[in-house]
Amino acid sequence: MSPERDNLNENERELLGAQSADELVRDQRWLAGRLESADLPEGLEARVSGAIAGELARERRGAWARRLAVAGLAAAMLLLAATVWMVVHQPATPTDQPIATEPPKSVVVARRDDVDRLVNDYVQTIDQDVVAMSDELAVLQDEMSGGDAPWRDLLDVK
């Protein structure tokens, strides 16, 4: 230990007491002259160096594994995001279409044809009725204009 490190600071001297502090400093110097660093056993430095090399290699492998894991996680997140985007933005399928408010055009056409036909039939029927009624009215007018019209008997209740 270097001589300057042997010394105690004021707080330490106060804690220990002046006499004990002086003794401690003296005894530290005494020990410093006798206790030396141990000689390293043969090959210890090489073994330590080998252990460090192994640890460094393990750390490098760990770093690569961490990078791969991060890259894999990022890819998975991207894939998930892309899938969500596609689901949200995909065109609507037939089952997803809103309920039609109008029938298909072919149906409309078919119904219109039917309606036209019905209307025509109805009009023709009315025309025929009108013609028939006109004929009857003409017969009635002829009979009324005659002397012995049957309608007189019907009215003559008494």
Add this chain to the structure above:
Amino acid sequence: MEPKELADLIARCKKGDQRAYDRLVALYSPRLYGYLLRLVGRPDDAEELLQEVYLRLVRGMERYRHDGQLTAYLFRIATNVVRDRYRRRKVRPRHVSESETGGEDDEGLGLGDQVSADDPGPDASLRHGERSSALGEALEKLPEEQRQVILLRHFSEMSFGDIADLLECPVGTVLARAHRGLKRLRELMGDEP
């Protein structure tokens, strides 16, 4: 080493430069190994712990903000590594603690809870030449808490305040441990003033 040179070295370490780490190993291992060996008392354990210190340095290098205190940072790791090891194994260094010897303060850091049944014992740890020296043996006789403070102060050159932070105890306690420990060490060495 110059502060700028050390900062450059750390910047290279942050980029995963193996040679920069090798340089740190060469620079700091003697002191770290000395600390660990005298703290745990077994050369094999000290070697393992030294490797663990550097592995934790590599793992934490990305978060490390250099403020010129790499030495303190390394010794902080070393102290935590020892603490973790002996907590996990439920084994403690074979040295006695202050509380076992009736020391004045027993609130300090304990490295473990009990001695393992397969503890190799004192004989197995006498392989290292220095430890068989008188000073090594005297250090082993010190209570664990005192020895840790003395070794941290000696090898790391941390301030007593930093040591107190690391060991999570008051500065006064750390100072008292250092004072009593060194005094006891001189007595054991028969070198009293």
